[in-house]
Structures are given as C-alpha cells and as structure tokens.
Amino acid sequence: MTTRLINWFKYSSPPSFYPLAGKLIPFFAVLAALLCIAGMWIGLFVAPTDAQQGEGYRIIFLHVPASWMSMFIYIVMAFWSAMALVFNTRLSSMMATALAPTGAMFAALSLITGSLWGKPMWGTWWVWDARLTSELILFFLYVGYLALNAAIDDPRRADKACAVLALVGVVNVPIIYFSVQWWNTLHQGASISMTRAPSMARTMLLGMLLMALTAWMYSIAVALYRVRAIMLERERHADWVGELAEVKA
Amino acid sequence: MNWQSPGEFFAMGGYALYVWGSVLACVVCVVGEVVLVRMRRRAILGQLRRQRLADRLELEEHAA
Secondary structure, eight states, rough: OOOOOOOTGGGHHHHHHHHHHHHHHHHHHHHHHHHHHHHIIIIISSSBBBBBBBGGGGHHHHHHHHHHHHHHHHHHHHHHHHHHHHHOOHHHHHHHHHHHHHHHHHHHHHHHHHHHHHHHSSSOOOOOOHEEEEEEEHHHHHHHHHHHHOSSHHHHHHHHHHHHHHHHHHTTTHHHHHHHHHSSOSOOOOOSSSSOOOSSSSHHHHHHHHHHHHHHHHHHHHHHHHHHHHHHTTTTSSSSHOOOHHHHO | OOOOOOOHHHHHHTTTTHHHHHHHHHHHHHHHHHHHHHHHHHHHHHHHHHHHHHHHHHHHHHHH
C-alpha cells in the first residue's frame, strides 16, 4: 500500500512559490472581474428596491463585502504571522506583509462607504458607535502594522515585531463582529446570521455574496502580485532571482 | 428590471451622491492599489536589471 504524502513545505520556499504565484494571478484576476460584473449587475439592476431605504440601500453591495474582507484579511494576516513566529519560514512573513495594504484599503473602503450610507439614513457621516469605532481601530492597526514594518530596517526584526502586533490586534476582530450584539449601536445588526434564515430578498443576498467572492478573488490576486514583488526585494542577492527571465530581459 | 429610464438609474431614487460616491470610492481605491503594486514590481525589476548589468560590466573590466 502506498501512502501519498504531499510535501506542503515544497511551496513554502520563495524559488518554488514565485513561479506558482505568477501562474495563479491571472486566474484569480479574471475570476474577480467576472464575479464583479455579475454582482454589480444583480446589485444595480436585478435586486428590488428596499422597502425602508429605497435605492440608498444599494451601498450594501460594496459596504458589506469590503467590511467582511477587512476583517478576514486581518485574520489571515495574523495566521501567517503566527506561522512565521512558530516555523520561522520566510514566506509566511512575506505573505503577512503582502496582505496588510489590501486589508488597509478594505478597512478604509468600509469606513468611507459606511459614512456615505450613514449620512442619508442616520443623518450623520460619523458617530462614535461601537461598530464604527472598532472598525476605525482595525484601520489604525493596519496602518500601524505598515508603519512599523517600514520603520525597522532589518527585515527579519521587522517581521517579528509586525507578527506580534498582528497577533495582539486580532482580538479586535471578534469585537467588531459582535459589537452590534454586545452594545446598543446605531449600526444595524449582522446582514447574514448563521442561525437565522436570511431576512433579505434572495437576489439581494445573491448580489452581496457575489460581491464578497469578488473581494476574495481580488485580494488573492493582488496579494500574490505583491508577495512576488516582496520576494524579489528581499531575495535580490539570491541566485534564483538572477536566473529569472524577467530579470535577464 | 427596476429602472424605466437611464435618468432614473443615475438618480438612484435621490441617493445618487451616496450610491455613486461609494462606487467611485471603490473604483479609485482598487485602481490605485493596482497601479501602486505594479509600480512596486517595476521598481524592483528595474533595480535588479541595473544591478545585473553593473555586475556584468565589472566582470568584463576584470577580464580585460
């Protein structure tokens, strides 16, 4: 009997991950574009007008996926940081670092679209409410991570410091998620719950899920693109970098 | 289909500023990030190519 073993560590080294990532990027980018077209079509043309919020609710198709993604990217970033601290693998730190700017962008988008939604519905751009404040803290955590990373010259030390920051900050993610249950907030409750049947129209839900998938595919594509640049920056003196066709060209 | 005319679509039931503002913010952020990450790759590739060229010139100098 043969036991098939997959060598998971094979792709954890930059020389073998770099070409693999390069092959995966177009796939995720095309998928993101197609899902975005489908999601926005449903969101703008198919989904019915909301009974309470009229057409203004259509911001949901951008706001909810951006907010989910900002939280999810942070969890993935913390996961790679933990991996980097435990196994001390080069690639794990690079992955964590590559995700931070994208996470910061989604946190910013969540705050901007949320504010654009809050103005017509609540009558204010901003309120120091638990949900909004904890999301703002998430944005600051991303910015702090990036600033810390940029402030330490030695990449290995920067990786360690950033990994600790990412792990400490991850406590904020469940606070954001459950803030609408734990405290009395102006922000409405969770759009989708694991325990209740969805309360919104089928097409609204479908549009939102398609846009959430778009955010996933986009994030994977852009993070892989960035991690490739980071690999080149950090391993510029390595032989495998000198052998690349794009460097020889 | 919800809309009777293109004008109605762009008016978004009076929420045009907020809905289209959100769309614009997303487009600007995504395009901006893609442009920045491409510039980052181009910068490091340029550096690597120049370094390679410099190394080769140095080797030729030694050989001569």
